[in-house]
Amino acid sequence: MRANTIAVFVVLVLVSAVRVEAQGSLDAARDLYASAEYDSALTMLDGLLSGSERPREEQRSIELYRVLCFVATGREADATGAIEAFISRNLLYRPSNDLPPRVRSTFDEARKRLLPAAVQTSYQGAKAAYDFKDYASAERGFAEVLAVLADADLAALAAQSPLSDLRMLATGFHELSVKALAPPAPVAVAPPPPVAVQPPPAPMAAKIYSADDSNVVPPIAVNQRIPSFPGPIRSAHSGVIQVIIDHSGAVESAFMVTPINPQYDRLALSAARNWQYRPAKVDGVPVKFAKVIQVSIVPSP
Numbered sequence: 001m002r003a004n005t006i007a008v009f010v011v012l013v014l015v016s017a018v019r020v021e022a023q024g025s026l027d028a029a030r031d032l033y034a035s036a037e038y039d040s041a042l043t044m045l046d047g048l049l050s051g052s053e054r055p056r057e058e059q060r061s062i063e064l065y066r067v068l069c070f071v072a073t074g075r076e077a078d079a080t081g082a083i084e085a086f087i088s089r090n091l092l093y094r095p096s097n098d099l100p101p102r103v104r105s106t107f108d109e110a111r112k113r114l115l116p117a118a119v120q121t122s123y124q125g126a127k128a129a130y131d132f133k134d135y136a137s138a139e140r141g142f143a144e145v146l147a148v149l150a151d152a153d154l155a156a157l158a159a160q161s162p163l164s165d166l167r168m169l170a171t172g173f174h175e176l177s178v179k180a181l182a183p184p185a186p187v188a189v190a191p192p193p194p195v196a197v198q199p200p201p202a203p204m205a206a207k208i209y210s211a212d213d214s215n216v217v218p219p220i221a222v223n224q225r226i227p228s229f230p231g232p233i234r235s236a237h238s239g240v241i242q243v244i245i246d247h248s249g250a251v252e253s254a255f256m257v258t259p260i261n262p263q264y265d266r267l268a269l270s271a272a273r274n275w276q277y278r279p280a281k282v283d284g285v286p287v288k289f290a291k292v293i294q295v296s297i298v299p300s301p
Helices: 002-023 026-034 038-049 056-072 076-089 101-131 135-149 152-158 163-181 262-272
Strands: 220-223 237-245 251-258 276-278 280-282 285-297
Touching: 026 038, 026 056, 038 056, 056 076, 056 101, 076 101, 101 135, 101 152, 101 163, 101 251, 135 152, 135 163, 152 163, 163 251, 237 262, 251 262, 262 285
Parallel strands: none
Antiparallel strands: 220 276, 237 251, 237 285, 280 285
16 A cells, blocks of 8 residues: 555656646757757747746747747748747737748748738727727727838838728827827916908818717718628628728728628628718818728528
8 A cells, every 4th residue: 555655656746747847948948949859849838838928028939939940840831820820919020130041031921911911900909999998008009000001011002002091090090099198288278369361271181080080070971882792691790891081072992890701891892992972071171081881781581
C-alpha cells in the first residue's frame, strides 16, 4: 500500500513538472527556436497563447515567433493564416527588417489585401461606440481608422471612393468624439452681435452631414427601391446600407455597414448606386449627406 502511495506521488510530481515545462516562457521559446527545435518552440508558444493575458508587446512577440516556426517547418498555410490573424488585430503593425525577407514579403502582401476591408470593420466598431455614447472608445477607434487610411499601403485606395468617403466620415466623427470628451466651456455673457447684411449663401465646404447634425434638412427619397432577395427566404435577416448623397441628390458611394450575405449585398449595393434623392440642405444650400438605410429580409408568409 505504501509503495502504491509513493508511486502515485511521483507521477503527480512528474505531471506537474511537465505542465510547468509546457507553459515555459517567451525567452525559453526563443532559445528553442534559435536551437532549431521548432516543434518544441511552437508547442511552448501555443501554451503561452492559451495562458493568462499578457502585455501587448509580449503577445505580439509570441505570435511572430509562431509565424517563424511555421515557416521554418514548411507549414506555409499555417504561417499565412497566423499572419492574417495577426494583421486583423494589429492594423498599424509593419514588419521590421529583423524578420526574414520572405516573411516580410508575406506580411506586406497580406496587409495590402486585408487592410481595405479591415479598416471598414474598424470604422463600424468606432461608429457603434459613438452611437452608444462611449466617446473615449469612439475617439480611439476613429483615430486608428485615420492612421490606417494614412498608411502607405493604402495610399492609392484611400484616395478613391469608398475609402475617401470613409476618411471624411471618420474625420468628422473623430472631431465630434473629441468635442464630446472635452469639458463644457464656461458660459460667458457677451454683448449682442452687430446687425450686418448677410451676403448671399456660398457653396458649402465638402463636409458630409448626417442625422447627428441638427441644422441639416435630410434628403428626400425619389427612388430608393430595395431589391428583392433572390431565392427562397428561410429565416429573417437584417442589414444596414450607408450611402453618400451628393449635392445633386445622386448616390456618390454606397457600402454595407451590416452585411446580410455576399450575393444579396452585391445586389443591394448595385441598386443603391442608382437611387435618387432631393438633396439635403443647410440654410437652403445643397450639401452632401450620409444616409443610413435599414434593410429587412423576412420569409414569405
